[in-house]
Amino acid sequence: VTRLPETRDIETLVTRVRAGDRKALAGAITLVESTRASDREVAERLLTRLLPHTGGARRIGISGAPGAGKSTYIEALGAHLTGAGKRVAVLAVDPSSLRSGGSILGDKTRMTVLARNPGAFIRPTPAGDTAGGVGRRTRETVLLAEAAGFDVVVVETVGVGQSETAVSGMVDLFVLLVAPGSGDDLQGIKRGAMELADLVIVTKADGDLAPAANRAAADYRAALSLLRPRYPDMPVRIVKVSALEGVGIAESWSALAETAEKLQAGGHLARLREAQLRGWFWSEVQAALAEALASDPAMAAEAEALERAVSAGQSLPGPAADALIRAFRRVDGVNHPP
């Protein structure tokens, strides 16, 4: 259970989060996730104050089908990184919590060892209502973890719907995890997810599954060679790991670190983060407009009427949107005279 912070005093919160106080960080995340207007206002002031202290982490997105081995891999990677003195934050987004309405406990309980590690912070994030469950506030949570001094921030998501696209839009490197001998051998994986990947990890490369893991790695190598790489001269690497046996974990991190260094040297990373911030801004503009429309009953009714006309084929979406914006400007002009 996550609680709101004990204090609303911004400077106290800033000091505590920056000191890496886990309770303060957890409270700050709860604050950021809160939909209450009064919480939102405090959250935005806190984030604004922390902004100069963000950006320092390596941001890694990890996606894969349910059961692909994400949690087990992250636990092993976390042990490897904390063992090397790095602090690791894991934000686990699971769209299945959309159904239950709560946040997932499965992932948290599976990362039991990492959860007790003082160098690690695990936060299951309740799924948002957008983009396959990736919350609107996940980006802000990444910033909070960075302000708290984490060196690596992992965003874990189940690969369904638009979640891969959403996560790849907020991380430096996107990792696709695939299990051998499962339905997600190539056919099951959407081409879209493969196009986003900076690294493909074939999990469970041990015991009876070892031959299947070899085949999966070869299949992915062949498939990836047919795709245009995300960055020129940067072929996507494929690493086989066994999180159970601890094999390939260090190699997978080396591959990520090397890719990140190359991207940084080529200026790709700076450009990527700039583009992500622009995208974030416009998605907030859209969300804020949608909220402003919904919060005015007359506008909400107008929007619904226009939507009905569009879905019935009576109006074109373009002119209907123009009509809605014109109506909104009139209402807004009345409510907020200059």
Ligand SMILES: Nc1nc2c(ncn2[C@@H]2O[C@H](COP(=O)(O)OP(=O)(O)O)[C@@H](O)[C@H]2O)c(=O)[nH]1
């Ligand atoms: N043989 C083997 N099984 C694994 C490995 N990693 C995960 N698993 C198993 O695969 C199942 C799903 O793993 P989990 O990490 O929960 O997958 P997630 O749903 O992607 O988070 C579990 O039963 C794990 O024990 C591995 O490296 N080797």
Ligand SMILES: [Mg+2]
């Ligand atoms: Mg999991």
